[in-house]
Amino acid sequence: MSNHHEQPVRRMSTLLARTLREDPADAETLSHKLLVRAGFVRRSSAGVWTWLPLGKQVLDNVSRIVREEMDAIGAQEVLLPALLPREPYEVSGRWSEYGDQLFRLKDRKGADYLLGPTHEEIFTLLVKDQCTSYKDLPVMLYQVQTKYRDEARPRSGVLRGREFQMKDSYSFDVSDEGLAESYRLHREAYVRIFTRLGLDHRIVSAVSGAMGGSASEEFLAPAAAGEDTFASCAACGYAANTEAVSHPLGRAEGAAAGHGPVEELDTPDTPTIESLAAHLGVPASATLKNLLVKVDGEIVAVGVPGDREVDLGKLGEQLAPAVVELVTAEDFTGRPDLVRGYVGPQGLEKVRYLADPRVAPGTAWITGANRPDTHARNVVCGRDFEVDRYLDVVVVEPGDPCPACGEGLSLDRAIEVGHIFQLGRKYADAFGLDVLGPQGKPVRVTMGSYGIGVSRVVAALAEQTADERGLCWPAAVAPADVHVVAAGKAAQQELAAEAAGALAASGRRVLLDDRAGLSPGVKLTDAELIGVPWILVAGRRAADRVVELQDRRTGTREELPLAEAVSRLTA
Numbered sequence: 023m024s025n026h027h028e029q030p031v032r033r034m035s036t037l038l039a040r041t042l043r044e045d046p047a048d049a050e051t052l053s054h055k056l057l058v059r060a061g062f063v064r065r066s067s068a069g070v071w072t073w074l075p076l077g078k079q080v081l082d083n084v085s086r087i088v089r090e091e092m093d094a095i096g097a098q099e100v101l102l103p104a105l106l107p108r109e110p111y112e113v114s115g116r117w118s119e120y121g122d123q124l125f126r127l128k129d130r131k132g133a134d135y136l137l138g139p140t141h142e143e144i145f146t147l148l149v150k151d152q153c154t155s156y157k158d159l160p161v162m163l164y165q166v167q168t169k170y171r172d173e174a175r176p177r178s179g180v181l182r183g184r185e186f187q188m189k190d191s192y193s194f195d196v197s198d199e200g201l202a203e204s205y206r207l208h209r210e211a212y213v214r215i216f217t218r219l220g221l222d223h224r225i226v227s228a229v230s231g232a233m234g235g236s237a238s239e240e241f242l243a244p245a246a247a248g249e250d251t252f253a254s255c256a257a258c259g260y261a262a263n264t265e266a267v268s269h270p271l272g273r274a275e276g277a278a279a280g281h282g283p284v285e286e287l288d289t290p291d292t293p294t295i296e297s298l299a300a301h302l303g304v305p306a307s308a309t310l311k312n313l314l315v316k317v318d319g320e321i322v323a324v325g326v327p328g329d330r331e332v333d334l335g336k337l338g339e340q341l342a343p344a345v346v347e348l349v350t351a352e353d354f355t356g357r358p359d360l361v362r363g364y365v366g367p368q369g370l371e372k373v374r375y376l377a378d379p380r381v382a383p384g385t386a387w388i389t390g391a392n393r394p395d396t397h398a399r400n401v402v403c404g405r406d407f408e409v410d411r412y413l414d415v416v417v418v419e420p421g422d423p424c425p426a427c428g429e430g431l432s433l434d435r436a437i438e439v440g441h442i443f444q445l446g447r448k449y450a451d452a453f454g455l456d457v458l459g460p461q462g463k464p465v466r467v468t469m470g471s472y473g474i475g476v477s478r479v480v481a482a483l484a485e486q487t488a489d490e491r492g493l494c495w496p497a498a499v500a501p502a503d504v505h506v507v508a509a510g511k512a513a514q515q516e517l518a519a520e521a522a523g524a525l526a527a528s529g530r531r532v533l534l535d536d537r538a539g540l541s542p543g544v545k546l547t548d549a550e551l552i553g554v555p556w557i558l559v560a561g562r563r564a565a566d567r568v569v570e571l572q573d574r575r576t577g578t579r580e581e582l583p584l585a586e587a588v589s590r591l592t593a
């Protein structure tokens with residue numbers, strides 16, 4: 023967007039961009055619908071997208087800003103292969119850990135390859151190959167590259183692709199302080215990137231998931247279409263992905279004793295909490311929900327109050343590195359002690375019992391009696407059953423206390439656009455990445471890894487800024503600066519071409535709608551759909567050299583002489 027270099031005018035009459043009036047049938051999210059309708063992207067196969075000229079402009083604008091800010095913190099750009107051998111991912115364990123997410127393939131000799139989902143292994147090997155002394159560090163490397171993940175639900179257009187563009191960077195330091203500094207540099211660069219992009223964003227604490235490692239934060243773009251939910255506290259500023267909200271486990275204490283004896287209840291056909299609460303006429307919170315899961319293959323029960331849900335992400339995080347899975351019908355064969363829908367912690371001798379702290383000693387519950395169609399009341403924690411381990415594993419709900427200050431939390435949907443991790447020495451350990459220290463002794467390197475979903479950002483920006491008329495790009499990423507619309511008559515065409523020429527000569531990127539045989543109304547509708555920040559129309563008063571200038575965002579229109587419009591847009 024240089025102010026000085028003349029730009030070529032892009033003509034709608036020849037541009038590969040066919041706008042559509044109808045939403046694509048399979049599109050659920052706004053960005054998916056609009057990016058397809060406005061001719062920015064085209065579906066190739068499930069989760070795989072072609073970027074058409076307008077979309078490619080936006081994508082390039084995003085990656086240019088990302089590159090500028092990465093360069094500014096001293097990160098060096100490289101480009102690694104996307105086609106990778108199995109071996110390093112075998113060493114790290116991710117060849118199998120990634121499960122069905124990984125695209126695996128064989129070459130003609132039968133050797134295993136994969137399409138890179140993220141590149142910690144390969145960067146670790148690169149640095150091991152290139153850096154031998156502590157003097158070679160710290161080093162920060164990045165690439166903007168195509169990534170591959172065989173996502174289970176690739177359904178929101180470029181928001182969740184199976185092939186997508188990611189900026190991934192990696193930092194290598196000899197000390198924990200060095201890593202903290204590389205992390206801080208990235209965090210600040212990310213704030214500058216998302217601010218320059220015009221993306222509304224929040225930084226939230228995150229769980230580290232399959233990456234391993236310790237400190238990690240996500241950059242989330244609030245949007246209804248987001249697949250993430252984050253909790254935030256207006257009182258103290260706390261913000262975290264709901265999966266990462268964990269309350270300190272205080273002393274679990276319940277009501278005083280004095281409960282009656284356990285009493286069995288005939289409760290036919292009540293395998294769910296809803297059916298049970300309705301049958302007995304009690305609130306769901308009076309019942310105890312017992313979810314069976316497998317932890318490294320062993321069946322365990324997780325108890326939470328009946329009005330709460332278990333967050334499997336939180337459970338997995340707290341039990342990591344153990345693998346948590348849901349039980350299947352087969353797990354019940356040969357287990358008469360496990361009665362589906364009627365499980366209760368009392369008398370579950372062979373099953374470990376994990377519970378939410380609300381299931382405190384002294385509290386009494388209505389829960390399964392471990393017999394079909396039967397429940398039990400007055401089942402008292404500490405008297406009738408023991409909790410083996412307390413965990414905070416309930417799905418966070420609005421109004422739950424903030425872990426930092428105790429005030430009520432709010433929940434909002436958001437799109438994860440970036441993720442920064444202090445990985446530590448996990449990969450350096452796996453690959454034996456050492457450098458020679460000042461005393462001539464080897465020092466183990468510590469790493470950070472940092473991602474931005476470059477193609478996802480395009481969709482996130484569309485989600486946040488679109489209105490009922492279409493896309494509405496922030497100036498920094500828009501596919502053009504001005505969209506010049508020529509109404510049908512010769513004088514109008516000429517004035518439009520003159521406007522486009524003058525703007526382009528002073529470095530503005532211009533999209534000129536010079537298509538013949540279309541009504542001004544259709545052209546204007548297309549211009550609003552495409553969402554360039556300024557729309558300049560040579561119409562009714564073209565003979566007087568007067569044009570109409572529309573601010574796409576506010577919809578404000580103004581008639582003014584062409585010369586004035588040009589000088590305003592090039593100021």
Ligand code: ATP
Pocket residue numbers: 140171173180181182183184186187188438439440441473474475476477478
């Ligand atoms: P998600 O939870 O959305 O699947 P992730 O946590 O697996 O993402 P990371 O491994 O942290 O993703 O990847 C870094 C960044 O790459 C993410 O913050 C996101 O912006 C982007 N990204 C991840 N998966 C996809 C995808 N399938 N399509 C587009 N962008 C993606």
Ligand code: MG
Pocket residue numbers: 438441
């Ligand atoms: Mg992530």
